[in-house]
Amino acid sequence: MNLLPFGALAPARPRSFIPSGVDLGDWSQIKPLYDALAEKAAGIQDAQALERWLLDWSELGAALDEESSRRYIAMTCHTDLPEAEQAYLHFIENVEPQIKPAQFALEKIYVEHPQRKNLPKARYEVLDRDILNHVSLFRPENVELETEEARLSQQYQKLMGAQTVQFQGREQTLVQMSRYLEEPDRALRQQAWELVSKRRLQDAPQCEDLFQKLLNIRHQIATRAGFPNYRDYAFRQKGRFDYGPADCEAFHDAVEREMVPVVRQLQEQRRKQLKVDSLRPWDLGVDPLNRAALKPFTNASELLERAGRIFQHVDPALAAHFQEMRDLNLLDLENRKGKAPGGYQSNLSESRHPFIFMNAVGLQRDVETLLHEAGHAFHAQAVRHEDLYSYRNAPIEFCEVASMAMELLGNEFLEEFYSPQDARRARKVHLEGVIGFFPWMATVDAFQHWIYTHPNHSLDERRQAYLGLMDRFGGMVDWSGYPEARANSWHRQLHIFIHPFYYVEYGIAQLGAIQVWVNSRKNRLDAVKSYKQALALGGSRPLPELFAQAGCRFQFDKDFIRPLIQFTRAELEKLDGA
Numbered sequence: 001m002n003l004l005p006f007g008a009l010a011p012a013r014p015r016s017f018i019p020s021g022v023d024l025g026d027w028s029q030i031k032p033l034y035d036a037l038a039e040k041a042a043g044i045q046d047a048q049a050l051e052r053w054l055l056d057w058s059e060l061g062a063a064l065d066e067e068s069s070r071r072y073i074a075m076t077c078h079t080d081l082p083e084a085e086q087a088y089l090h091f092i093e094n095v096e097p098q099i100k101p102a103q104f105a106l107e108k109i110y111v112e113h114p115q116r117k118n119l120p121k122a123r124y125e126v127l128d129r130d131i132l133n134h135v136s137l138f139r140p141e142n143v144e145l146e147t148e149e150a151r152l153s154q155q156y157q158k159l160m161g162a163q164t165v166q167f168q169g170r171e172q173t174l175v176q177m178s179r180y181l182e183e184p185d186r187a188l189r190q191q192a193w194e195l196v197s198k199r200r201l202q203d204a205p206q207c208e209d210l211f212q213k214l215l216n217i218r219h220q221i222a223t224r225a226g227f228p229n230y231r232d233y234a235f236r237q238k239g240r241f242d243y244g245p246a247d248c249e250a251f252h253d254a255v256e257r258e259m260v261p262v263v264r265q266l267q268e269q270r271r272k273q274l275k276v277d278s279l280r281p282w283d284l285g286v287d288p289l290n291r292a293a294l295k296p297f298t299n300a301s302e303l304l305e306r307a308g309r310i311f312q313h314v315d316p317a318l319a320a321h322f323q324e325m326r327d328l329n330l331l332d333l334e335n336r337k338g339k340a341p342g343g344y345q346s347n348l349s350e351s352r353h354p355f356i357f358m359n360a361v362g363l364q365r366d367v368e369t370l371l372h373e374a375g376h377a378f379h380a381q382a383v384r385h386e387d388l389y390s391y392r393n394a395p396i397e398f399c400e401v402a403s404m405a406m407e408l409l410g411n412e413f414l415e416e417f418y419s420p421q422d423a424r425r426a427r428k429v430h431l432e433g434v435i436g437f438f439p440w441m442a443t444v445d446a447f448q449h450w451i452y453t454h455p456n457h458s459l460d461e462r463r464q465a466y467l468g469l470m471d472r473f474g475g476m477v478d479w480s481g482y483p484e485a486r487a488n489s490w491h492r493q494l495h496i497f498i499h500p501f502y503y504v505e506y507g508i509a510q511l512g513a514i515q516v517w518v519n520s521r522k523n524r525l526d527a528v529k530s531y532k533q534a535l536a537l538g539g540s541r542p543l544p545e546l547f548a549q550a551g552c553r554f555q556f557d558k559d560f561i562r563p564l565i566q567f568t569r570a571e572l573e574k575l576d577g578a
Helices: 025-044 047-077 082-112 122-137 140-161 172-183 186-202 206-224 230-237 245-274 300-314 316-327 366-382 396-416 421-455 461-471 484-485 494-498 504-522 526-537 543-549 558-578
Strands: 163-169 170-173 329-336 344-349 353-360
Touching: 025 047, 025 082, 025 230, 047 082, 047 140, 047 344, 047 353, 082 140, 122 230, 140 206, 140 494, 163 172, 170 172, 172 186, 172 494, 186 206, 186 484, 206 230, 206 421, 206 494, 230 245, 230 421, 245 421, 245 461, 245 504, 245 558, 300 316, 300 329, 300 366, 300 396, 316 353, 316 366, 344 366, 353 366, 353 558, 366 396, 366 421, 366 526, 396 421, 396 526, 396 543, 421 461, 421 494, 421 504, 421 558, 461 484, 504 526, 504 558, 526 543
Parallel strands: 329 353
Antiparallel strands: 163 170, 344 353
């Protein structure tokens, strides 16, 4: 039974190392391939042979990654189907734990190989740096813990995917309920928000229990690798060679000083326009002039067709890539019961195709999400030529430039979804979201800094730390009467549970994306050309060089942030004037 939206996809390069018919879900068939690579390395006498060996290793790594991705995609598309869950859990519990030490053995062989120093430095310096880092961090005794971490992360997704409520006579997912927060009827918005909040709080004890288990596991992983806490381990594990915890803390401070005041100004403007005494949690998504919610599309076919026309405006080559995805059914866009929350783009690394997953319900946010994930997809398509598997994956901080810049570039052509007046309104919603995102990013990132540097904290201390950050970075929203909802609102942020410390990247990347957008206002063709050239580098160059190729600076201190936020604020004022 095929649980994937797409069918068979041929490898981008014919296999030359992996024999036909191998079951990549069976470790007994995978192990001989690792053994063969180890044996082959012993006979390598020159740098050219070592390069060919690296390509064989890349072929195996890409094939296994695609096997994992296919199982993950099937599981997230069908969290309510036992066979999808079992196939995914089989891989993470029985195959991945075996791959990790085998992979480490090959990394050690590479690091110690006498021909490594004869490889072209410019080509392999990033690969060298990354493998040396992996070798220094790997501990065989952590494999079992990482397997349990992956299992618990899957349980969080299953828990979130099962959340539904009865509203207006039918069962609805919490994602579907979000559309009611855009309704002009304030009483209806409050009713919908309260129902969703109550449903989330039912699972709060399970969320806390899952997170506590994840926290304990992550702390053990870090200490076994010789680190005092998981934060310091995570920065190394994520290859953050160009910035550290202190830079992130300075970023938090910059957000507090430069962006929180702007967000509060925008919220005060919203409160006045709504003509309410205080801004409540259910007042944040509605149009402040009480116009009916924007309705950009009614079904996935409309979303795809209109988005395709936007990409044609941005760049015809990108539009062709998007059409290829449509032709191959590499998209699962509409929300439904049993589907995991959120949205993502996943690389199918052997066929070198991207896949987009999201939960569209007919909102402007869905348009933004598709533009975002399409940016990731274009990144994957830009590096199809790259045969080194590791170089087909860029640092996350730049991957998110690819996606967030596409949001801003695509938003210039929202008339494909709306009338000119509604397109301006949608752009305003998006830009307000860009500015409003930074305080939430700082909250999520600072919360994790605190959590993992205080691993023995109590539940009450965790609650107080989070509420303190909500005070520091929050706006003017009045949560009175809903203290539990406010204190537990972080439970909906899946990154905290399943992708620890993967969030500040969005903030760093957003600054890069704004720079791409600023450049496009000066010369759109040149800006898109530089953007595409940077995507084509994949992960072959250090992070600051990727930013530079895209016409950006890799910087996030307050002095650098200030003019970018001023530019964005000025664009908002133009839209207000229009």
